[in-house]
Amino acid sequence: MVDRIADPWGKRTPYGPGERWPVRVDSFLADGHTEADVQRWVPSASILHSNGDAMDIAVRDDRIVGVRGRAGDRINHGRVDPKDLYGWQANHSPDRLRRPLVREGDRLVETDWDTAMGRLVARSKELLDGPGGWGHFGFYTSGQLFLEEYYTLGVIGKAGLGTPHMDGNTRLCTATAAAALKASFGTDGQPGSYTDVDRCDAIALWGHNVAETQTVLWMRMLDRRRGPNPPAMLAVDPRATPVAREADVHLAVRNGTNLALLNGLLRELIHRGWYDEEYVRAHTIGFDELCAVVEDYPVAKVAEICDLPARDIERAAELLGQSQRLLSTVLQGFYQSNQATAASCQVNNLHLIRGMLGRPGAGLYQMNGQPTAQNNRECGADGDLPGLRNWANEEHVAELARLWNVEVDTIPHWAPPTHAMQIFRYAEQGSIKLLWISATNPAVSLPDLARIRRILANPELFVVVQDLFLTETAELADVVLPAATWGEKTGTFTSVDRTVHISDKAVEPPGEARPDLDIFLDYARRMDFRDKDGNPLITWTGPEEVFEAWKECSRGRPCDYTGITYDQLRTGGVQWPCTDEHPDGTERLYTDGVFNTDPDYCESYGHDLATGAEQLPEEYRAKQPGGRAFLHATPYQPSPEVPGEEYPLLLTTGRTVYQFHTRTKTGRASQLVHAAPESWVELNPADADKLGVAEGDLVRVESPRGVVRGRARLCGVRPGVVFVPFHDGYWDAADGAGPGEGRHDRAANELTITAWDPVSKQPIFKVAAVRVVKEADSGGRPSPAPTVGGAAPPEGSGIPATVGGPAAEAPSRRE
C-alpha cells in the first residue's frame, strides 16, 4: 500500500535506455472493497489531466467503487495519477445537479427538461431570426468533453447556426501548442511519442512542471533517471518545482522573458556548431532569418533580460547541444506567458536545426493542459475547423460543406473562428446575446474575474450552463442543464501523443442528468437544423454513430481516424493517424522529415509572430514550402505589464498536483481536499523578509484589477516573483460568498491581466504586476500549502508533511 497523497509518484521502477518501461498497476477501491468485490471493469482513461492514462472503472451494484490502471496500455503501463485514484468520488457527491434549473428573477429554480430546453430554443429562434442572427450566439466549451460531443457541437455551430463564435477552455490551456505546431510544421499534431522517454539521452522541460501536471509521464522520466545511463535534464521554470529540483540545470527564468532565453540558446547552438546542417538544408525554410534574429541575443544580454547566471545559460546550451536524442516538453510556463507562440516555435526550431524529430528518443511534446483538449482542436469546437482544416483554404471549407450538405457560405470562414476572450468582449458589448457554456467554469478560470462576473451577470445576456455542479458560473446562468460525466456516458478522447482511448459508460448518471452529447442532439432536433436539401442536418442518435461520422470528416487529414473502431479501442489505445494503410496507428510523425506544409494541405497560412498579422495565401505559396518546416523567429519584447514602483513584484499562477482546473471535481474528493484545502501565496524568503512576512502569515496580494488573500508559504519561487494557485473559487468559501455578494479574494484570476498572445490568443496568466501586504500574523500555524510539489518548504522548516493517511492508501503492484 502506498499513501499517494504523501507520495504522488509512488515507488520507482528504474529502467535503462531502450528497455521497456516496467509495469506497475496502481488502483484504489473505496469503502474497503477488494478486487474480488468488483462485478465489472469498464474501460476508460483519465479525464483529470492530459496524459491519457488508461484505467478501468470498478463497478459494484451499479455504482463506481474505484479505478485500476491498465497494465497493457502504451501510455501508463498500469500507473494512475493520484487525482484519478481519488477524484472519481466526486461523481457521487450529494450536490450533483439532478434536474435542470431556470432563472426566476434572482433565483434559479428546478424544472423539467422540456421547460429548460424550451426556454433555450425559444430564445435561440428569436435571436436567429433576422440578418446577422448567427452573430448573437456564443459557445464557450471545454477541454473535458468527449470527441463525439465536440464534433456534434462543431456541426451545430458551423453548419446549423453558422456562427464563428465558438471556442473552449482549450484557449487557456492548449491554444499555443496548436498555434506553434501549425506555424512550424504546417498542421497541428504532436510529432513525438511517450516512448521517446524510453530512448532519449536528454530531456528539456520548458515551463512544464510535469511532476504536478502529468504525474505518470513524470514517473516514466524519473524511472529513466534512476536507471542506468539516465538522460540529462534541463528545467526552465521560475519556481523550484520537483522538476527543477531534479534537473541537472535549472534556469529560474524571470517570467515573461522566455523568448529572450530561447533566442540566446539558439544563438549558442548555432555559434558552437551544434546543429545539423544537412537536416536544415533538406527539411527547413528560414535558417538565415533565424540566424539574423538570434544573433542579437548574446549570452550576457540574455542573462540580464532573464536575470539568470550566464554560466547556467551556457550549461543549458551544452546540455542541449551535446545530446543525441533530445526530448522536449513545453507547457503553461510558455503557453500562458508573454510571446507564447514565438517562444514555443523556438523550441520547435531547436529540434528542427538539430534534426531531433521523427526518430526514437528525439521527440517533442507541445503538451496539452486539459484531458480532451486535443479533440476540441481536431473536431472544431474551438478556434479551428474540423479535421485540422484551414479556414482560409476555400477547398477545405468546401469539403466540409459537401460532408454536411450545406452551402459553403453557411460555414463561417471569412475570418478565423472567434477566440474566447473576443467572445466575452462581444458579450460585454451586447452583440452576443446568448452564451452557452459547457463543462467549464469561466467565472474562476478567465483573467480579471471582476469583469467576467459583470459580463455573465448582465441580464441582457442569456447564459446557459451545462455542468455537473452549481459552479460559480452556473450561479449566474439563466438556464442550467445537468450533465452526466466520465463513467456515466460513452465517448473517446485523445492524449498528447495522439493516443485515442474509449471511455465507456459504467453507471447511470444521477437524477435526470444527461450526457452532453444527448443535450446537444436534443438542441439540434428542437432547433430543426436542416441541410440544403431540407433533410435533418444531424441524424446521429448515439456516440458510435457520431464517431463513424467523424471518421469521414477526418479522412485524409493528419488526424485520420478512419482505421479506428470502438471495438478496437476497447482492447487498448491507438495513435492517429490510423488508416487502412496503417491499421495499428502511427507512433511518430515526420519520420521522413516531410512536414504538412504543402499549401493545399496545411492548416494555416501563417502569421507574423509579433503582431498576429495573417499572411495571405499567395504569400505562403510563394515560399514553396514543399514539405519543409518553417523556422520562425522574432525579437523579444517585454510583456504588456511589468513591475514598477507601485506594483513591484511579478505574479505567476499555476497548479498543485492535488487539484484540477477550478476544483469542481477534485474539490469534492476528500483525500484531495485534505491535501490542498485552500489557496496560498508563495514568496521567496528574501522578498518575505523585506515585507516583514513569515511562514503562515496572512497576506494580501494586489494588482491593478483586484485583491487575493492567502497564507504565505516561504519557498523556492525565484526572488521578485509571487505564485498563487489558480484552482480556488467561491463555491466552498468559508464565508459563503456567492457570486455577486461577499468577498472575492480567493481566486488568483482576480489579479490577472486581460491580455493575450497575438497568434494563439492564449491569455497571459503568468505575467502581471502585483504588490504584497501583510495583514495578520500566522499565530504559529503554517500555510495550508502542500509540502509536496512546487510549494515544498525548505529542508528543516519543521512544517508537518502533507499526508493522506489510511484513507489514501492505495495498492500498487509490480508485474
Add this chain to the structure above:
Amino acid sequence: MHLAHYLGLLHKAQERLGDAFTEVGKAHSEEPDVFHTCEKLATQCRGHAEKLAPFAGRYAEEAPAEPDRLHSELFNGTRTGPIGLLRDLQDLYLMAAECDICWTVVGQAAYGARDEELLGVVKACEQETAIQLKWLRTRMKQAAPQALVVAE
C-alpha cells in the same frame, strides 16, 4: 534634388502614424489586443522617424523650397464603439499605406542617389510597415461582420 521633401513627408507621416497608433490604442483600451499592439507599433513608427532624421538633415541643404500641398491630413481624432474601432483602424490603415508608398518612393530615390545607407534603412523599415498594414487588415477583417451586421 527634391529627395529631402519626400524624406520630410515620410518622416512626418511616420511621426503622425506613431501618434495616431497611440491615440487609437488608448481610445480602444478595452480591446486589449488593439491597445497592446498599437502601443508596440507606435514605438516602431517613432523608431522609423528617428532613423530617417539624419537623412532629412543630410539632403536638406541641397533642397529647393518645399512644394505646395506636400503633407496630407488623414487623422482627425478617435471614435467610440465597434464601428468607431473599425473606422479608426481604417484611418491607421490609410496612414500606414501612405508610409508604405513613401518607403517605395524614397527607396527608389536612394538607388538614384547611390545612398546605400539610406537604402538599408528603407529595406528594414518598409517590411515593418508592410506588417503593420497586414495586422490592420487582419484585425479589421475580424471585426467587420460583427460590427456591421450583428451589433445594434
